[in-house]
Amino acid sequence: MTTNSFGAKDTLSVGDRTYEIFRLDALQAKYDVARLPYSLKILLENLLRTEGNGAVTKESIEALATWDAKAAPSDEIAYTPARVVLQDFTGVPAVVDLAAMRDAMAELGGDPSKIEPLVPAELVIDHSVQVDAFGNPEAFRVNAEKEFERNEERYQFLRWGQNAFDAFKVVPPDTGIVHQVNLEYLSRAVFVNDGAGADGLPQAYPDTLVGTDSHTTMVNGLGVLGWGVGGIEAEAAMLGQPIPMLIPNVIGFKLVGELPEGATATDLVLTVTELLRQTGVVGKFVEFFGEGVTRLPLADRATIGNMSPEFGSTAAIFPIDAETIRYLGFTGRPKEQLELVEAYAKAQGLWHDPEEEPTFSQIVELDLSTVVPSISGPKRPQDRISLSEAKVEFREALGNYVTAEDEGGAGDDREPGVAPHGPTGESYVDEGSSLSFPASDPPGAQVPGNGHGSDGGEPQREHDHSNVATRPSTRVEVELDGETFELDHGHVVIAAITSCTNTSNPAVMVAAGLVARKARELGLNRQPWVKTSLAPGSLVVTDYLDRAGLSEDLDALGFNLVGYGCTTCIGNSGPLPEPISKAVNDADLAVTSVLSGNRNFEGRISPDVKMNYLASPPLVVAYAIAGTMDFDFEADPIGVGDGGREIFLKDIWPSTKEVAQTVEDCLQADMFRKSYAQVFDGDANWQGLQIPTGDRYEWSDDSTYIRKAPYFDGMPAEPAPVEDIQGARVMAKLGDSVTTDHISPAGSIKREAPAGQYLEAHGVKPADFNSYGSRRGNHETMIRGTFANIRLKNVMGGGDPLPEGGYTRYLLDDGKLPQGEKAWIYDACQAYAEAGVPLVVLGGKEYGSGSSRDWAAKGTNLLGVKAVIAESFERIHRSNLVGMGVLPLQFPEGESADSLGLDGTEEFTITGQADALNAGDLPKTVKVQAGDVSFDAVVRIDTPKEADYYRHGGVLLYVLRQLLAA
Known part of the structure; x- marks a missing residue:
């Protein structure tokens, strides 16, 4: 029961049902809460409803109601999500931890059944399918069979969990991507907790969540507040622990105008990502408003929300409006739910009014009409490149990946299979295409590659393609499937329509199909060295592509269905054909991938591919046809079609009207109801699994998939006092923008x-x-x-530079490993642990950016790292380090390891945290002595609740002790 200090408890009648709600306008007379951004209104309701739960006080509600938009975050609140969403990569270790907690509870004399999710937890198995088979009609069947062969033990374990935990549900494999399933089915927009209100009334409140994937923010497009957390935080939330957080700054992103002809939602999101990275929104909420919002369909909003981690914000949310209601109805939500969402949003001031402008910490504005076709790469999502500049930018970037001796000066000589430079000649024109322009395009014509604006004015940038720099070239002859061709730097060896970012969006998926259709009609095909794949986000995508007849066209170009799940975007691209892989590695070729994903970090997509580019699904198809990144879609023909005609991108690019009409004709509401009717049932493979029984899991010492988590081994009922860190050694000295992909x-x-x-x-x-x-x-x-990524660069001194990969320098002279020589990081950490030596990691700016990988923190802990000292942290990883009992510290403002003269060979002592934390205080700084260098480091334990977690050795130990005490 809530304390209800502000008299906010009330009722709302919708149809024939009455709900208990907590009215925000109850505070309006004293606090101007109507001015608050949409996202903070949701948090305010959350506090009003949970006041008195031991974490939420009247004072914390007042702090949010009187939010100072311009002030630096300083007030802590405790947010209680309505539900938790997991995917299987992060979900499996979460269930492992819950099972291990049941064992630990029993060993400490408590009741194991107390370890039970207290909020709904829904897991979607989507990260395990790998692209082994591709480019043929049997690809989906083969990949699905291999998936079950490889993961049978994991899937048995998850089915055990579904039976052992009452509030835990599993969406089986081959159903869809977690974020698209969340958007199309799991999300409620307004959550109903039956019987939770006074007198047994159902309680209605905003649907909120946390998810064990950073792209949980995709559902922000539906007006649902949620973000990615590590499995560590998610487990605590599942067990009823509020999530401590500082009231964030909220960046208002004003949208005006509408997207021009030829621009896609992908181009928009890459533009937004670039702009917000330049703005600096790490740890902040981003909220979209303005009349431009009304012109964005829900799928486009979800595409933007999905990329929130790429621009660094905690959330990127759109408020509820008529488009939200339309989408909920179209995707099969019942009429009663639609009526509740609209009535609740309007009653609570959560309905979007494009004429109103809430109070924001800062406002960024984008005119949608200025968006141009774009790609991003070769290694960061925020590095947007206008398509018209893609060839120039690729050649400039290539020098970072090719050694001097490889430079052969290929100049403008084209790769085999690509039409040569020369007079454009007569190009084929499709009457229905927005790109059907004569050779001299009119000013302002918005075509991929022309670099013009949409107002008929001057081009955004002058592009002189006659003087493109020559590039290195190393041509290697390859024979594959009876065909011989040459492979060179820049060749596209992976073209993947993949990931939740775009496969939720019918417009770009249909556009990809139409590009394939037009290319097929003109006699074009993919290049033989390109591994093509189509991994839709849900079964619905296949239905509407089939209904439009586009699946056949995509299949003809090699984009056969390979599975429903996160494939290439998370590194499950599967092996390249052996002759391709051998040629790439033997000649050290800098080949490329093009994917419709959200992540293109180094070493992520494929170990054979150095350069990775994000692009819209139709551009992925186009690059598969071109076969190389060394390509100018404006000046170069994409291929030679039937009759020897040179074909350009504009000849196969569909108009916005054509795409919209196809979507309208082929996408129907009945598809969603059919696809999700038995969403938890699974196929025969899933139903046929042999399931372990019992409330406690029977661990097997022989298993290489499922092992009992070690965090609770020997755990006392009360935590030991915090100790300062003495005599530590550096495990790794790392540079800027080290991501969780580098660590995990x-x-x-x-x-x-x-x-x-x-x-x-x-x-x-x-x-x-x-x-x-x-x-x-x-x-x-x-x-x-952990720390074994093939692109991780440890720059610690003490000898010759260490090679890329999971290497460090062992600094002790104790005979366990050669002193000062390179060693695997794992081997060195084991030797340090045997010697009783704690470890530290030195980092640069944006340490831990990227996905919400809990193992980046878990592995850090288990390797014996006691502290990470960096110039700055990204939100999720910093929080996860605290959640695993690792101390995150920041160098003094303006200082770094290099500026302080630290090369990583020093011995570190860190003092000042123990006395403060043991006294119940939150230390601001600690004293670091590193060899002869001394400095005060900023302690990044940001809230009192985080301090509790750190004192206990991590959040899981804290929760277990709380449940034991209760």
Whole structure:
């Protein structure tokens, strides 16, 4: 029961039902809460409803009601999400931890049944399918069978969890991507908790959530407030723990105008990502408003919300409006729910009025009409490139990936299979295409590649393509499937329509199909070296592509269905054909991938691919046809069609009207109802699994997939006092923008790496290694893969530069490892642990950016790292470090490891945290002594609740002790 200090408890009648609600306008007479941004209104309702739960006080409600938009965040609140969403990579270790907590509770004399999700938790299995088979009609069947062969034990474990925990549901494999399933089915917009109100009334409140994937923010497009957290925070939320947070700054993003002809939602989101990265929104909410919002369909809003982690914000939300209601109805939500969402939003001041402007910390504005076709890369989502500049930018970037001896000066010589430079000649024109322009396009014509604005004015930038710099070239002859061709730097070896970012959006998916259709009609095909794949976000996508007849066209260009799940975007691209892979590695070729995803970090997509570019689904198809990134879609023909005609991109690009009409004709509401009718049932493979029984899991010492989590081993009922860090050594000195992909085990497992050695020692053949993500339930594999990314660069001194990969320098002279020589990070950490030596990591700016990978923090903890000292942290990873009992520290403002003269060979002592934390205080700084260098580091334990977690050695130990005490 809430304390209800402000008299906000009331009722709302909708149809024949009456709901208990907590009215925001109850505070209006004293506090001007109507001025608050939409997102903060949702948080305010959350506090009003949970006041008196031990974490929410009257004072915290007043702090939010009197929010100062311009002030730096300083007031802590406790947010209680309505539900938790998980995917299987992060969900498996979460269930492993819950199962281990039940064992620990029993060992401490408590009741294991107390370990039970107290809020609904829904897991979607979507991260385990890998693109082994592609480019043929059997690809989906083959990949699905391999998925079950590789993951049977994990899936058995998840089915056990579904039976063992009452509030835990699992969406089986081959159903869809978690964020699209969340958007199309799981989300409520307004949550109803039956019987939770006074006198047994149902309680209605905003649908809120946290998810174990950073792209949980996709549902922000539906007006649902939620964001990605590590599995650590998610487990605490599942167990009823409020999430501590500082009231954030809220950036208002004003949208005006509308997208021009030829621009897609992908182009828009890449533009937004670039703009907000330049603005600086890490740790802040972004909220979209203005008349331009009304012109964006829900799918476009979700595409933008999805990319929130890429521009660094905690959330990127759109308020509820008529488009929200339309989408909810179209995707099969019942009429009663639609009526409730609209009535509740209007009663609470949550309905979007394009004429109103809430109070924001800062306002950024974008005229949608200025968006141009774009890609992003070669290694960061925010590095947007106008398509008209793609060839120039690629050539400039290539020098960073090709050594001097590779430079052969290929100049403008075209790759085999690509039409040569020369007179444009007569191009084929499709009457229905927005790109059907004569050779001299009119001013302002919005076509991919022309660089013009939409107002008929001058081009945005002058592009002189006659003087493009020559580029390095290393041509290697390859024979594949009876065909011989040459492979060179810049060739596109992966073209993947993949990931939740775009596969939720019918407009760009249909556009991809139409590009394939037009290309097929003109006699074009993909280049033979391109691995093509189509991984839709839900079964609905296949239905509407089939209904439009576009699946056949995509299949003809090699974009056959490979599975329903996160494939290429998370590194599950599967192996390249052996002749391609061999040629790439033997000649050290800088080949590329093009994917319709949200992540293109180094080493993420494929171990064979150095350069990765994000693009819209229709551009992915176009690049598969072109076969190379060294390509100008404006000046270069994309290929030679039937009759020897040169074909350009504009000849196969569909008009906005054509796309919209096709979507209207092929996408129907009945598809959603059919696809989600038995969403939790699964296919015969899922139903046929042998399921363990019992409330406590029977661990197997022989398992290489599921092992009992070690965090609770030997855990006392009361935490030991915090100690200062003495005599620590540096495990790694890292640069700027080190992502959780660099830290956390991800992608394929190399045979020679510690994880590969471990698996082989346990009888696993290299062909059965599977991915790190699939083995997240086994800490023995995961700690061996932490800090083992093939692109991780440890720049610590003390000798010759260390090679890229999971290497460090062992600094002790104790005979365990050669002193000062390179060693696997895992091996060195084991030796340090045996010697009783704690470890620290030195980092640069934006340490831990990227996904909400809990293993980036779990692995750091289990390797013996006690503190990470960086110039700045990204939100999720900093929080996860605290949640695993690792101390996050920041160098003094303006200082870095380099400016302080630290090379990583020093011995570190960190003092000042123990006395403060043991006294119940939150230290602001600590004293760091590193060799002869001394400095005060800023302590990034940001809230009192985080201090509690750190004192207990992590959030899971804290929760377990709280439940034991209760």
